Amino acid sequence: MRANTYRAMGNLDQAIADHSESIRVGAGLGQVLQRPRRHLFPEGRLRPRARRHQQGDLVPAGQPARGGLYAIRAMLHQRMGEPAKGLADADRAIELNPRSAMALYVRARIYEALGRSEDAAAGMRAALAIDPRIKEQMEAMER
Numbered sequence: 001m002r003a004n005t006y007r008a009m010g011n012l013d014q015a016i017a018d019h020s021e022s023i024r025v026g027a028g029l030g031q032v033l034q035r036p037r038r039h040l041f042p043e044g045r046l047r048p049r050a051r052r053h054q055q056g057d058l059v060p061a062g063q064p065a066r067g068g069l070y071a072i073r074a075m076l077h078q079r080m081g082e083p084a085k086g087l088a089d090a091d092r093a094i095e096l097n098p099r100s101a102m103a104l105y106v107r108a109r110i111y112e113a114l115g116r117s118e119d120a121a122a123g124m125r126a127a128l129a130i131d132p133r134i135k136e137q138m139e140a141m142e143r
Contacts, residue, residue: 003072012076019073023066067096071103074110075138083113101131105138 003018070093077086087110093103108123127134 007072007076012080016073016076016080019069019076023069023073067093067100067103069093070096071100071106074103075106078106078110078113083110086110087114099130101127101134102138104130105134 003015003022006012006018007015070089074086074089074093077083077089087107090103090107090110093100094107097103104123104127108120108127111117111120111123124135131137
């Protein structure tokens, strides 16, 4: 939660540091780490996502909460103008949760920043296939 607060304040360096620490210690925390993400989406949009989450459609076996932390850290690197630093985190997030629309979207944005337009377009299509509203949700989160 502190990382999210720093991100909202515009202190991206500290947000990255806190997300890095959460990734380090988060392996055993499971769903506890998933809860803060609920605050990233308006209530009306959470319910359908939560239902799919409960049905297992969005969260395969593994460590999806930790994958979300990698995706957020990748997004922060991209926002700081260091997309190459975020690419490994985006790849790791997708490895941990291949059905994460957020991770696919973030990686697509990183590909776009790196000039890899075909990869960016393919990634965006994959993210939108999982969650057609991911673009507006991510833009809201970035605001």
